[in-house]
Amino acid sequence: MRISAHADSCSPFPSPEDLSEAFITALPDFGSVQWVASTGSTNADLIQRLRRSEPIPARPWLLGAHLQTAGKGRAGRPWANTAGSTLMFSCAFEPKIPLSKLPGIAPALGVATCLALRALLGAQHDHSALESLTLKWPNDLQWHGAKLAGLLIETGPSAQVVVGMGLNLRDASALSEVLGREIADLGMIQAEPLPSPAQIVAHIAKTWQQALKVYGEHGYAAFKQDFETVDVLAGQPVQVIDQGNILHEGIAQGTDHLGRLCVVTETGAIPILVGDVSIRPAHTHNAKGTP
Numbered sequence: 158m159r160i161s162a163h164a165d166s167c168s169p170f171p172s173p174e175d176l177s178e179a180f181i182t183a184l185p186d187f188g189s190v191q192w193v194a195s196t197g198s199t200n201a202d203l204i205q206r207l208r209r210s211e212p213i214p215a216r217p218w219l220l221g222a223h224l225q226t227a228g229k230g231r232a233g234r235p236w237a238n239t240a241g242s243t244l245m246f247s248c249a250f251e252p253k254i255p256l257s258k259l260p261g262i263a264p265a266l267g268v269a270t271c272l273a274l275r276a277l278l279g280a281q282h283d284h285s286a287l288e289s290l291t292l293k294w295p296n297d298l299q300w301h302g303a304k305l306a307g308l309l310i311e312t313g314p315s316a317q318v319v320v321g322m323g324l325n326l327r328d329a330s331a332l333s334e335v336l337g338r339e340i341a342d343l344g345m346i347q348a349e350p351l352p353s354p355a356q357i358v359a360h361i362a363k364t365w366q367q368a369l370k371v372y373g374e375h376g377y378a379a380f381k382q383d384f385e386t387v388d389v390l391a392g393q394p395v396q397v398i399d400q401g402n403i404l405h406e407g408i409a410q411g412t413d414h415l416g417r418l419c420v421v422t423e424t425g426a427i428p429i430l431v432g433d434v435s436i437r438p439a440h441t442h443n444a445k446g447t448p
Contacts, residue, residue, distance in 0.1 A: 170241040173223060176355060180219060183359035188214030192246075196220075197227035199247035200311055200321040207249060207313035216317065219362055221246030225323075242328040242342075244354055247321035248362050249313065252369040256316050260430055261377035261416030262369070263310050266320060267296030268380045269368035270308060270361060271387045274298065277360050278347055290346065291389035294409070294418045294436055299389055300346055303329070303339035320365050326351065377416040384412050395420060395436050397429055405429070409436070 171179070176192035184190055196202055199220045206213065225245050254262070271292045278287060289301045296308040306324040313319055325332070329342035343351050352360075371379050385391070390409035397405040397420060407422035417428035418436065429436075 171354060179355040184219060184362060187217045187219055189218040192221040195224040196222045198225055200309055200319050203247050203249040203319045204311060204313045207317055216249050216251040217366055218249040221358060242326055244324040244326055244357060246358050247319055248365055250318045250369050252318055252373050254316060254373050258376060259312060262372060263295040264384060264412060264416040265372050265377050265380040266308060266310060266365060266368055267292050268384045268387060269364050271298055273361055273364040277352055292387040293389050300341035303341035305341040378414050381412060
């Protein structure tokens, strides 16, 4: 199966068998590649597989699904998805990064993914047209402020890393009505034919692989400058929220050398760790609303 935007375009969506075949060719150094019709959560599946004691293929692995019935985002929030309208997949890596340095991986991979998607779509746009494709710390991709994609980074045994992504391909308007908040999809950025699902997934999987290699060698410092080029919160009033409670209010001022969000409050600058918190522009937050 050729990985072609025309032969493989997002409509109709390729079969699981066709996608699996495409990735065997596109990702030759991945020890395992698989695409299935349905599963609970590709992240959970890969973590469970990593915990097994029997001999297993060398990482990286890729697992995708047309539909995830128990897909989740950060803080365990459910990820709404529809087969053929949302691209959902996960990769497992063995990056040999100490546990103490893992927190900065989330914004680092967020930066790398945002720039990778800009590059993939760049053939149809000039650079300035893609500046509205941005990153909301630590790893949510947005288009004109509406959520386009989210990443979920989890650790498995021996500090192995599983990275999952949900990317909206189409039908964002209907999803926005259901969720009561603005959602974006790739169709809003680029008219058909979109890059094929195989193109998108292979490009991003390779990006994650390379980004983790760089991170292992240089830490978050290698991503800090690029973060500034995609940071949608820079200079914006924000609230740091945890379980509906406002913990801090201030102005977002990028990230520090560890990947922590810097929020300047009335009492000084506070570094925010990657974790179960939501960052919202202060003027739009509703403490009881959907995070």
